[in-house]
Amino acid sequence: MAIIMKFTRFAMKNLFSKPVTKNYPAEPNVFTERTRGSIAIDIDSCLFCGMCSRKCPSGAITVDRAARTWSINRMGCVQCENCVNTCPKHCLHTEAQYSAPANHKVIDVIQGPPAPPKPAPDPEKIAAAKAAAAAKKAAAAESANAAAAESANA
Numbered sequence: 001m002a003i004i005m006k007f008t009r010f011a012m013k014n015l016f017s018k019p020v021t022k023n024y025p026a027e028p029n030v031f032t033e034r035t036r037g038s039i040a041i042d043i044d045s046c047l048f049c050g051m052c053s054r055k056c057p058s059g060a061i062t063v064d065r066a067a068r069t070w071s072i073n074r075m076g077c078v079q080c081e082n083c084v085n086t087c088p089k090h091c092l093h094t095e096a097q098y099s100a101p102a103n104h105k106v107i108d109v110i111q112g113p114p115a116p117p118k119p120a121p122d123p124e125k126i127a128a129a130k131a132a133a134a135a136k137k138a139a140a141a142e143s144a145n146a147a148a149a150e151s152a153n154a
Contacts, residue, residue: 031096036079038099041070043112045091052083052092068112074099075106 022029031037039061048070050063060076061083063069084092099106 035094035096036081037094037096038074039072039077039079039081039083040093040095041110042091042093043070043110045089046070046112047089048112049088051086051088055082055086057082068115069109070112071107071109073105073107 048063048065048068050065053059053061053063056077057080058076058078060073060078062071062073064071079094081094084094
């Protein structure tokens with residue numbers, strides 16, 4: 001009988017008290033300032049250097065410099081922010097939201113802008129560089145010959 005009275009008191013307390021859980025769809029979740037959410041990238045400022053993929057402990061990030069693509073396996077990401085902290089251009093950041101639930105693994109592939117065209121070589125600069133290299137080589141050979149002649153005289 002005592003057990004029923006304890007249960008009745010517990011049930012009545014929960015019946016007339018405010019619910020502990022949130023009414024999620026009606027009240028959106030409020031994220032704190034230090035929430036680690038999903039990784040996002042500003043692809044326009046990315047260098048495709050691959051530092052983020054080398055520092056990722058789970059190997060969730062892949063960078064293809066030739067194709068200029070950046071991809072992340074959302075299910076493999078452990079949200080440690082190593083990639084965010086090591087990015088030299090600071091193009092990675094975390095968004096205060098989580099990936100949407102899905103029944104399959106998703107790999108997000110983000111295509112970067114095309115690589116800027118390389119400037120055409122300037123024939124004058126090439127000729128000047130070749131002349132400077134030849135002069136440096138001649139000076140090195142001359143100093144080597146002088147050193148050899150001095151050691152032969154000694």
